[in-house]
Amino acid sequence: MAWPSTDLSGTAVGHPTFLAGTVFGYLPMNVAFALVGSGLGKESLARTMMQLFAAMGVVNVLGWLLWKFTTKRKA
Numbered sequence: 001m002a003w004p005s006t007d008l009s010g011t012a013v014g015h016p017t018f019l020a021g022t023v024f025g026y027l028p029m030n031v032a033f034a035l036v037g038s039g040l041g042k043e044s045l046a047r048t049m050m051q052l053f054a055a056m057g058v059v060n061v062l063g064w065l066l067w068k069f070t071t072k073r074k075a
Contacts, residue, residue, distance in 0.1 A: 028062040 032055040039051025 032058045
């Protein structure tokens, strides 16, 4: 279950841990959204498509990494 930021305020999680988790949680998607936003204003369709595919690649790779590190390893 995911914990929204407001729910974590009532737990024993310290401020540095909370802020680090927030930064590392928001940063990957912000990179992908920035690639999408900057790609939409290009003069060339090829360049726009390249940046959109790069954004999708960022989202997919980060999603895979998150899945890999959060699933339990079977011995």
